[in-house]
């Protein structure tokens with residue numbers, strides 16, 4: 756992993772009460788700050804079977820009006836044991852006045868998403884404005900995501916996908932729990 760021995764002059768904060776203080780435009784999303792872990796299930800009509808997976812999601816900030824976003828997932832077998840690495844993505848959520856959000860998210864499968872939406876009442880709803888594909892990526896036309904706080908330390912994630920010729924429909928849903936600082940990883 757990263758070399759944490761070399762301290763950054765401007766490190767990211769993972770909580771609303773850490774330094775630096777969140778930028779005022781981050782107010783609608785400060786409840787998301789931190790690292791979340793949990794399990795979910797997914798499927799798509801083109802897949803032989805549904806699957807279960809585990810996911811870790813981290814939202815952090817450096818005092819400016821955007822979130823740094825990182826998520827990674829791994830598939831689970833029927834006993835809940837890790838099977839193999841699955842989707843990863845990383846990006847930036849740019850907060851605008853009135854809780855509007857512009858997000859840029861990229862995946863190692865050759866997909867880059869530009870999304871827009873809103874964050875309010877503990878929930879962020881984003882949908883793609885544009886999807887760019889690397890030459891060998893699978894066809895993805897649109898995605899829609901919802902990250903909703905269901906309690907102070909619980910987060911529900913839902914992801915819809917329009918891909919490989921199919922209309923926008925359910926791909927993933929997960930229930931995540933906030934991990935205590937230092938517990939993740």
Ligand code: HEM
Nearest residue numbers: 797801802806808810828841842866893895898918919927
């Ligand atoms: C937690 C995150 C995710 C998980 C666990 C997940 C899991 C899966 C799995 C297990 C498959 C079947 C193929 C395989 O075994 O790899 C799959 C297919 C696929 N996923 Fe996801 N996925 C995730 C996120 C995404 C995202 C963010 C996108 C698009 C932006 C996406 C687009 C697709 C596409 C296009 C396929 C191929 C469908 C086909 O060719 O029939 N997935 N996903």
